[in-house]
Amino acid sequence: MQRKKLLILSFFLATLHLAAFAQQPKLRVEPAFWWAGMKDPSLQLMLHGDNIGNLKPVLSQTGAEVKDVIKVKNPNYLFINLNLSNAKPGKFTLQLKNGNKTVHRYTYELKQREAGAANREGFNSTDVIYLITPDRFANGDPKNDTVKGMADKLNRSDKTGRHGGDIAGIIQHLDYIEDMGFTALWVNPVLENAQARTSYHGYSTTDYYKVDPRFGSNEQYVALSAQAKQRGIKLVMDMIMNHIGSEHWWMDDLPTEDWLNFQGDFKTTNHRREALQDPYASAYDRRLHTDGWFVESMPDLNQNNKLLATYLIQNTLWWIEYADLGGIRMDTYSYPDPAFMSEWTRRVMEEYPNFNIVGEEWSLNPAIVAYWQRGKKNPNGYTSYLPSMMDFPIQGALTTALRDDESGWDTGWLHLYNVLATDFLYADPQNLVVFPDNHDMDRIYTQLNQDAALTKLALAYILTTRGIPQIYYGTEILMHNEEKDDHGIIRTDFPGGWAGDKTNAFTGKGLTKEQLEMQQFTKKLLNWRKNAKAVQEGELTHYAPYKGVYVYFRQKDNEKVMVILNKNEKPYELELGKFAPELNGVKQGTDVITGRTYDLGQGKITLPNKAPLVLELK
Incomplete structure (x- = not known):
């Protein structure tokens, strides 16, 4: 009888505990954890919850100090600046108090950094990067194809729909990537994209700290990095500082009145990147380029807001440390605020001196691209800390050279020769990323009118010229797009990545003789290049x-x-x-x-x- 009473009492207390937990107000804390021993000991916490703006933060750990608390007009936000100079790894309690009453309680952790974390080596000219659009590479876990609560469901028949490729699919085919000879892996964005449609490409982030569940989880992304590293493959994360998706959780409750550019007054960017260097450009054109939105579904972030700027910088450092990254590819590098991008790269490279970041500036003019590279002395005094750039001028010149005839004094190969001759514009041409194609342009085989011989010439050049080569998935098997400039077709499914595929490029089953020859050609060059110091450096x-x-x-x-x-x-x-x-x-x-x-x-x-x-x- 006594035992029965004890069981009833235990059940009653547990019920009370669960009820109290269920009634506890929700609190979002970002970043959710951090590391002790970072070079910069400062940390800004963004807190979001109902009417938390007037609550007082109290820490249980004496090593972590509250420098100051920043309140904004929106009462649902609170920003706390911490000094971690004397903080040790471990957990401590963050309380938000209203007088003596604790309204919120959050257990915060400062993790121990991995040995040598600050000296991690980024991708460099000894590497060849394999670019993957994860939704279209391989479906390793069909159970996450459609996720409850996310509007964009699996629809493999829709070229702009989600096809089910995921992180598990990449992990399952790391052997293929290693065997081919690739030493770095750039994966298009994997962070949450809770957009209603066309979310597969990943460029409309709706949560900066969460992997999209249709791709997997944060833990799976870390596992991808770790298993790739075991094979000598560095993981390069695709990031976007310029914009978010319109379904980002901020959009329901923006922190400040200037969190976005043209907030409440949508304007489209003019895409006039030249205005940033043009000595005659109007302030209007410069501002519209950086502050204008791509489309209404991609709200443009205002990096002049210091709270947002710090948030974005810390998010980058968080992913480098958390996922043990070997590099970053930064989307649309010239579109965010230039001063912010200078500070963003400075902070990253200060924390990780041997790291590498490649920026996208889609211009065929080498002078425009060179402007953004670290070490470039610009006439307007702009200082960049960005180590690497995507070499769009070489890509454009290569395809033009291969398509053009050799009948004139300035035709054919001379297009490529002349562009390479402008390398004097760059501070470090050896640190440029060269590529025959990528996820935003027609496949190189398509650009060269499905001529396999010309495609071999293109790949031979990319893999032996100066710089860091990048190859898009499927280029090695002559993937093409019949409908030109159609991104949904360009990013088509890699054969063999789905159960039931009749063709399997991972094993060679069903590939044509021409495709097999190209695959072996690419593999031979890639594996030879691993030890070819003359070509690497x-x-x-x-x-x-x-x-x-x-x-x-x-x-x-x-x-x-x-x-x-x-x-x-x-x-x-x-x-x-x-x-x-x-x-x-x-x-x-x-x-x-x-x-x-x-x-x-x-x-x-x-x-x-x-x-x-x-x-x-x-």
């Missing part, structure tokens, strides 16, 4: 193209590579006399693609038609 010397042939050399110490790109439809006899300064008496060169050895001592060689040669000189 060496000096580049190129010769003016002549009669459809472009020749350049890469050299580091005693290692030398000669790259010959022949666009001619027929075999071409190449005279070697003018290359004597680089050949320097070398008698043989072995093509890393075919294994064939060429005799260079006879003064000429016969080039295979419409094909690259990548010769190791010995």
Whole structure:
């Protein structure tokens, strides 16, 4: 009987506890946890909850100090600036009090940093980056295809719908990525996108601290990073500082009246990126470029708001530390406030000196792209701390060169030669990311009119020129898009990533002979490049193209590579006399693609038609 009474009493107390817990007001704290021992000991907490603006924060840990508390007009927000100089790893209690009454109680944790976290090495010219659109690569967990409460459901028949690819699918195919020879992995955004439609691409963030559940979880993203790292593959996170999605939780209760640009007065950006460097540009054009919105579903963030600026910087540091990142790709780099982007990159690189960030500035003008790279001395005094840029000028010149004929004095390969010659504009051309295509443009095979031979020439160039190569998933199997400039088709499903696929690019099943040849061609070059120091880091010397042939050399110490790109439809006899300064008496060169050895001592060689040669000189 006594035992029965005790059980009833225990049940009653547990019920009271659960009821009290259920009645406790909701409190959002961001970032939800942090680390002790960061170089910058300051931390700003954003708190959101009903009428918390006048509550007093109290900490239980003496090592963490409240520097100041910032109240905003919206009473549902409170910003707390902490000093963590003397804080040790561990948990402490954050209480929000109304007089002596505790209204909210939150257990905050300062984690122990991993050894060497500050000295992590970002992607560099020894790497080749594989770019993946996660919704379209592989469906590793069908159970998360459709998530309750999220409007954009699975619809694989819709080119702009969600197809079910996820983080689990990438993890399951890391062996393929490693075997191909890639050493870095750039995954298009995986953070929550609770948009009603076309959410698959990830560029309309609705929660900066949460992976979209249709892709997986924060823990799965960390697992992807860890398992990739075990294979020597660095994880590059795709980030967006410029805008959010219209379904972001902020939009229901904006913190301040200036959290967004043109808040309450929607204006579209003019996309006039040149205005930021143009000495004659109007202030109106400059402001409309940076402050205007892409579309109404992408509210433009006002990084001049100091609270928001700190929030975004801390979010970046949080993901680097939490997910053990090996790099960041920053979307639409020139669209946020330029001063903020300078401070954002400075803070990241100060915390992680060996890290790398590549910015997107979609301009074919090298002068516009070079403006944003660290070390560039700009006439208007703008200082950037951004290490790397996406090399759109080289991409545009490469495709133009390959499509153009060689009949004129300034046609064909000369388009590419002339753009590469402008490298004097860059502070560090070796740290540019070069690529044949990406998720926002037609597939390179499509751009080159589905000519596999020209596509091989393009890939041979990208993998042997200066810089850091990036290859989009499916390029290695000649994926193409019949409808040009259609993003839903460009980002089509990788064959073999879904149960029931008749073609499986991971195993080679069902691929055409041409596709298999391209896959093996890419794999051979990628794996050779892993140990080719001359190509990774060496000096580049190129010769003016002549009669459809472009020749350049890469050299580091005693290692030398000669790259010959022949666009001619027929075999071409190449005279070697003018290359004597680089050949320097070398008698043989072995093509890393075919294994064939060429005799260079006879003064000429016969080039295979419409094909690259990548010769190791010995």
